[in-house]
Amino acid sequence: MLRIDHLVKSFAGEKARGKKNKAQEGHAAVFAVNDVSFEVKEGELFTLLGPSGCGKTTTLRSIAGLEKPDSGTITVGDRVMFSGGVKGGDRAVNMPANQRGLGMVFQSYAIWPHMTVFDNVAFPLQVRKRADRPSKAEIAERVERVLATMELSPQAGRQATKLSGGQQQRLALARALVIQPPLLLLDEPLSNLDAKLRESLRYELKRLQRELGITSVYVTHDQVEALALSTHIAVMEHGRVVQLGRPREVYESPSNKFVAEFIGTSNFIPGTVGSAQGGQHSVDTTNGRLFIESGSDLPTGSDVVVSIRPEAVELSTESRAGQVPNEWHGTVVARAFLGDAVDHVVAVDKHEIRARVNPSVSFEPGTQVYLQLDPTKISLVPVG
Amino acid sequence: MTLTSPPVRAEERTEPTGSTGASPSRRKLPLSPKFFIVAGVAAAIGYLALVPLGYLLWGTFFDAEGFDLGGFERAYGSGRMGELWGNSLAFAGGSAFLSLTVGTTLAYLNVRTAVPFKALFFAASIVPLIVPGILYTVSWIFLASPQIGLLNNFLEPVFGTAPFNIFSIWGMIWVEGLHSSPIVFLLMVAAFRSMDPSLEESALMSGATRLQTLRRVTLPLVRPALLSSVLVILITSLESFEVPALLGLQNGIYVFTSRIYFVFRSYPRDLQAAGALAVSLLAIAVIGVIIARLLAGRGTKTYQTVTGKGFRPRPLDLGKWRPVVGAGILIYFFATVVGPLLVLIYAALLPYYQAPSAEAFASFTLDNFRQVFEMDSAGRALVNSLVLGISAAVIVMALMSIAAWISVRSTIPGRGIVEQLSFVPLVIPGIVLGVSISFVYLRSPIPIYGTLLILLIAYCTKYMPYGMRYATTSMTQISSELEESAQVSGASWWTTFRRVLLPLLSPGIMAGFVYILVVSFRELSSSLLLYSPGNEVLSILIWEQFENGSFNVLAAIGVLMVVALVIMVTIAYKLGAKVGLRED
Numbered sequence: 015m016l017r018i019d020h021l022v023k024s025f026a027g028e029k030a031r032g033k034k035n036k037a038q039e040g041h042a043a044v045f046a047v048n049d050v051s052f053e054v055k056e057g058e059l060f061t062l063l064g065p066s067g068c069g070k071t072t073t074l075r076s077i078a079g080l081e082k083p084d085s086g087t088i089t090v091g092d093r094v095m096f097s098g099g100v101k102g103g104d105r106a107v108n109m110p111a112n113q114r115g116l117g118m119v120f121q122s123y124a125i126w127p128h129m130t131v132f133d134n135v136a137f138p139l140q141v142r143k144r145a146d147r148p149s150k151a152e153i154a155e156r157v158e159r160v161l162a163t164m165e166l167s168p169q170a171g172r173q174a175t176k177l178s179g180g181q182q183q184r185l186a187l188a189r190a191l192v193i194q195p196p197l198l199l200l201d202e203p204l205s206n207l208d209a210k211l212r213e214s215l216r217y218e219l220k221r222l223q224r225e226l227g228i229t230s231v232y233v234t235h236d237q238v239e240a241l242a243l244s245t246h247i248a249v250m251e252h253g254r255v256v257q258l259g260r261p262r263e264v265y266e267s268p269s270n271k272f273v274a275e276f277i278g279t280s281n282f283i284p285g286t287v288g289s290a291q292g293g294q295h296s297v298d299t300t301n302g303r304l305f306i307e308s309g310s311d312l313p314t315g316s317d318v319v320v321s322i323r324p325e326a327v328e329l330s331t332e333s334r335a336g337q338v339p340n341e342w343h344g345t346v347v348a349r350a351f352l353g354d355a356v357d358h359v360v361a362v363d364k365h366e367i368r369a370r371v372n373p374s375v376s377f378e379p380g381t382q383v384y385l386q387l388d389p390t391k392i393s394l395v396p397v398g
Numbered sequence: 399m400t401l402t403s404p405p406v407r408a409e410e411r412t413e414p415t416g417s418t419g420a421s422p423s424r425r426k427l428p429l430s431p432k433f434f435i436v437a438g439v440a441a442a443i444g445y446l447a448l449v450p451l452g453y454l455l456w457g458t459f460f461d462a463e464g465f466d467l468g469g470f471e472r473a474y475g476s477g478r479m480g481e482l483w484g485n486s487l488a489f490a491g492g493s494a495f496l497s498l499t500v501g502t503t504l505a506y507l508n509v510r511t512a513v514p515f516k517a518l519f520f521a522a523s524i525v526p527l528i529v530p531g532i533l534y535t536v537s538w539i540f541l542a543s544p545q546i547g548l549l550n551n552f553l554e555p556v557f558g559t560a561p562f563n564i565f566s567i568w569g570m571i572w573v574e575g576l577h578s579s580p581i582v583f584l585l586m587v588a589a590f591r592s593m594d595p596s597l598e599e600s601a602l603m604s605g606a607t608r609l610q611t612l613r614r615v616t617l618p619l620v621r622p623a624l625l626s627s628v629l630v631i632l633i634t635s636l637e638s639f640e641v642p643a644l645l646g647l648q649n650g651i652y653v654f655t656s657r658i659y660f661v662f663r664s665y666p667r668d669l670q671a672a673g674a675l676a677v678s679l680l681a682i683a684v685i686g687v688i689i690a691r692l693l694a695g696r697g698t699k700t701y702q703t704v705t706g707k708g709f710r711p712r713p714l715d716l717g718k719w720r721p722v723v724g725a726g727i728l729i730y731f732f733a734t735v736v737g738p739l740l741v742l743i744y745a746a747l748l749p750y751y752q753a754p755s756a757e758a759f760a761s762f763t764l765d766n767f768r769q770v771f772e773m774d775s776a777g778r779a780l781v782n783s784l785v786l787g788i789s790a791a792v793i794v795m796a797l798m799s800i801a802a803w804i805s806v807r808s809t810i811p812g813r814g815i816v817e818q819l820s821f822v823p824l825v826i827p828g829i830v831l832g833v834s835i836s837f838v839y840l841r842s843p844i845p846i847y848g849t850l851l852i853l854l855i856a857y858c859t860k861y862m863p864y865g866m867r868y869a870t871t872s873m874t875q876i877s878s879e880l881e882e883s884a885q886v887s888g889a890s891w892w893t894t895f896r897r898v899l900l901p902l903l904s905p906g907i908m909a910g911f912v913y914i915l916v917v918s919f920r921e922l923s924s925s926l927l928l929y930s931p932g933n934e935v936l937s938i939l940i941w942e943q944f945e946n947g948s949f950n951v952l953a954a955i956g957v958l959m960v961v962a963l964v965i966m967v968t969i970a971y972k973l974g975a976k977v978g979l980r981e982d
Contacts, residue, residue, distance in 0.1 A: 078599075078603060079603075080603075110602075111602040112602045112605050112608075118600065122596050124597045124599065124600035126597060126615055126618075126619075127619070128621075137601070137604055137606070138606075141601075141604060141605055141607070141610045141614070186600075190603075193604070193605065
C-alpha cells in the first residue's frame with residue numbers, strides 16, 4: 015500500500031548554507047531522515063516511534079508532501095508520490111501535497127477557527143476541481159455521514175472552536191476521512207489531550223481504524239500509545255529506523271539498548287555469552303550467571319547487555335533456588351506505591367534493579383529479598 | 399487590598415506623578431497615597447484628553463453672542479467644499495489602499511514564503527521611523543517633480559514629456575501610501591507569524607490549491623489584524639499633513655489638514671472657521687473608527703488555536719516565481735529606501751539642485767552643512783526637540799504606567815474610562831489637536847501660549863495612547879500573583895508598584911520611552927500651529943527652509959536629522975536587547 019525506499023532528507027537550509035559558507039564546510043549536513051525504508055500493508059496501522067528530533071515527523075510530512083525529501087521514493091498504491099530520480103533512469107517526481115489526496119490529522123488538529131464544524135469537514139470536498147466536485151447535496155450527505163461516524167452530528171452547526179479537546183480531535187479525523195483517502199497520516203494526534211481522555215481516545219481510534227480498515231501511518235513519541243495501537247512499529251533514532259517489528263517483538267526483544275530504553279523502563283546489566291544453543295543462552299554477568307531464552311542465537315563469548323523489564327522481576331523473602339533458573343539476592347533500597355503496582359529498587363551487588371510487582375507485595379526498605387527472574391522475559395541486546 | 403500607613407519614602411515619591419492638589423490635605427486625612435496617585439493620574443489623563451476637545455467644540459459653535467454656525471458658513475462658503483471632501487477621501491482612501499496592499503503582500507511573502515532578500519524587508523520597515531514624513535515628501539519632490547525631478551529628467555527623453563507629476567493627487571497617494579506601508583507590514587507580519595502554519599497545511603492536504611488556501615483560510619484568519627491595520631492606516635492618512643501640505647498646496651489641491659492650516663495661518667485669522675474644519679475632520683476620523691470597529695467587532699472572535707510543537711515555520715517554495723518576486727522586492731526597496739535617502743544626500747551636497755552630471759558631481763560641497771551649523775536657530779531647534787522629546791516621553795510613561803495598572807489590575811469602578819480616555823487622542827489628527835490646544839490657551843489665563851510648554855502639552859496628549867499601549871501590554875504580561883505575593887509579604891501598594899511592578903514593566907516602559915522620543919522628533923502638524931518664533935523644533939526648521947525655497951540647506955538638515963534618528967533607534971535596539979526587550 016505505502017512503500018518508502020531509501021528516503022533521505024537533510025535540513026535544506028543547513029545544506030545550502032554549508033555550500034556557500036566556508037565556516038560550515040566540513041560539517042556534515044544534518045540528516046533529519048537518513049535512508050529510511052519500510053512498507054505498510056493494506057489496512058495496517060503503522061507507527062513511527064521515537065524521541066523528538068528522530069525524524070519521524072519529517073518522514074510523515076514527506077509522505078504528506080509538505081516536505082521535499084532529497085532522494086528516495088514514496089509510493090502509495092501504484093501512484094508514485096515522490097521520486098528523487100535515478101541518473102539515467104526514472105524522472106524525478108514530486109506531487110504537490112494538494113494533489114496527493116491523502117488524509118492527515120495534525121498535532122494541533124489545525125481546525126479552522128473561522129468555520130463551523132460542518133464547513134471544516136466540507137472544505138476538502140468543496141475545493142475540488144469543478145469537474146469532480148460532488149453536488150451540494152452530495153457534499154452535505156457525505157459530511158453528515160462522516161460526522162455521524164465520529165458522533166459529531168449534534169455539533170455540525172457549531173463554531174469549530176467551541177468544541178472540547180476530544181471533539182476537536184474527532185473533527186480533525188472527520189475532515190481527514192471525508193475524502194475517503196487511501197492513506198491516513200496522523201501526527202501525534204493524542205498529544206494535546208489530558209491523560210484520561212488520551213486513553214479513551216486511543217481505543218476509540220483503534221476501533222475506528224479497524225472498522226474502516228483504513229491504512230494509517232501514525233507518529234508518536236509515546237511508547238504506550240505505539241504498543242497499544244500499532245500493527246507494526248518502526249523505532250527511529252537519529253533519522254534511521256533502528257527496529258521494525260510487531261509491538262510485542264519490539265517490546266520483548268529490543269534490537270539495541272536505545273530501543274530497550276525507549277520502550278518502557280528497563281534494567282541493563284552487561285555480560286558475556288557463555289553458551290548458546292537453540293535460543294537457550296547462559297550469560298555471565300557481574301551478578302552471576304543468567305539463563306535466558308531468546309529468539310536467536312548469539313555467538314559464544316560475545317558481549318551483550320541483558321535487558322530485564324521491571325515487571326519480569328518477582329520479589330519474595332524466601333529463596334526458591336532450585337525451583338527457578340535465575341535467582342539473585344539483594345536489599346530493598348526504596349519503594350513507591352503506583353496504585354496498580356509497587357515499584358521497588360533493590361541493590362544487588364553494584365547494580366540497582368528496578369522491580370515492578372503486584373500491590374499485594376510490598377517490602378520495607380532494608381528488607382533482604384530474593385529476586386526471581388523469568389528467563390523468557392529477559393532479552394539480550396548485542397553490544398556494538 | 400487594605401493599606402497600612404505609607405512608608406515615608408513612598409510619600410516623597412508621589413510628588414512627580416502629578417497628584418494635583420493632594421499635597422496639603424494628605425497629612426491630615428487618613429487617605430492612602432494610592433488614592434491620590436490614582437485620582438491624580440486619572441485627572442491628568444482626563445484633562446489632557448477632554449479639555450482641548452471641549453474648547454474646540456465651544457470655540458467653534460459659540461461666540462460672544464451664543465450659539466453660532468458662522469464658522470461653518472465661512473469655512474464651507476468658499477464653494478469648493480465638494481472638492482475638499484473629494485480630495486480628502488480620495489487621498490485617505492487611495493493611500494490606505496496602497497499601503498495595505500503593499501504591506502500585506504510583503505508581510506505574507508516574508509513570513510510564509512522562501513522569498514529572497516528577507517533582510518531588506520526589515521530595513522525597509524524602519525524607514526518611517528527614521529525618515530520623517532516631511533523629509534520623505536521632499537525626497538520625492540527631488541525625484542518626481544515635473545520641473546526638477548530626477549526621474550523625469552531621466553525619462554523625459556524617452557517619453558518626450560515629464561511622465562511624473564508628484565504635485566497631484568496621485569503623487570500624494572503614492573508618497574503617503576509608500577511611507578505608511580511599513581506600518582501595515584509590521585502589523586501583518588505579527589499576525590502571520592502568530593498563525594499556526596498547520597492551518598494552511600491542512601488546507602493543502604485537503605486538496606485546496608495555493609489560491610484557495612489563501613482566500614479561504616489564510617485571509618479570513620488574519621482578518622482581525624487586517625481590520626486593525628485598516629483602522630490605523632485610515633487615521634494615519636486622514637491626519638497626514640506633510641504630504642498634502644508640501645505636494646498639494648502648490649496646485650491648490652486641498653485636503654482637510656492642509657485646508658485647516660491654510661485657514662489658521664491666513665490673515666485676518668478666522669479661528670472659528672478653522673475650528674469648523676477641524677470639527678469636520680474629527681467627525682470623519684471618528685466615523686471612520688466607528689465603522690472599522692463595527693466591522694472588526696463582527697470578526698474579532700479571537701481565534702485561539704491549540705498549538706503544539708509543530709510550529710517551525712516552513713516557508714513555501716516560490717518555484718519559478720522566485721526571481722520575479724525577488725525583482726519586485728528589490729524595486730520596492732529602491733523606491734522606498736535607497737532612492738529617497740540617496741537623493742537627499744545628493745541634494746545636501748549640491749550648491750543648487752540639478753540633474754546628475756560630471757559637472758554636478760564636481761560641484762559637490764559641504765557648504766550646506768556649514769550653513770546649518772552657522773544657523774542660530776539650528777542649535778536652538780535641536781535643544782528644543784531634545785528637551786521636548788525627553789520630557790514628553792518621561793511624563794507620558796510615568797502617567798501611563800500608573801494608568802495601565804488602573805485599567806489592567808485595579809478593581810476601581812470606572813477604570814475602563816481611564817483607558818478609553820487615554821486612547822482618545824488617537825483619533826484626533828495632529829492638526830486638529832493643534833487647533834484645539836491653541837483654543838484652550840488663547841482663552842485661558844495660564845500664560846503658556848508661545849512657550850515651549852504648550853508644545854509639551856501637545857506632545858504629551860498626542861503620544862499618550864502610544865505610551866498606554868506599551869504600558870498595558872507589559873502590564874498584562876505580568877502575572878497578578880507577583881503583585882499579590884508582594885502584598886502578602888507586607889508591602890504597601892506603592893512599595894509593590896515601585897519594587898515589583900516597575901522593574902518588571904521597565905522593558906516596556908523603556909521601549910515606550912524611546913518610541914515617543916523618536917516620534918516626537920518628527921512631529922510637525924501640531925507644532926506648526928503652536929510654535930512661535932524663538933521656540934522652533936527641528937521639524938519646524940525644515941518646514942521653514944521649505945517655505946524659503948532653500949531646498950539644499952533643507953536636505954542638509956534632513957541628512958543630519960536622519961543620522962541622529964538612526965543613532966537613537968540603534969541605541970533603542972541595543973538597549974532593548976539589554977533589558978530583555980524582545981520583538982514579537
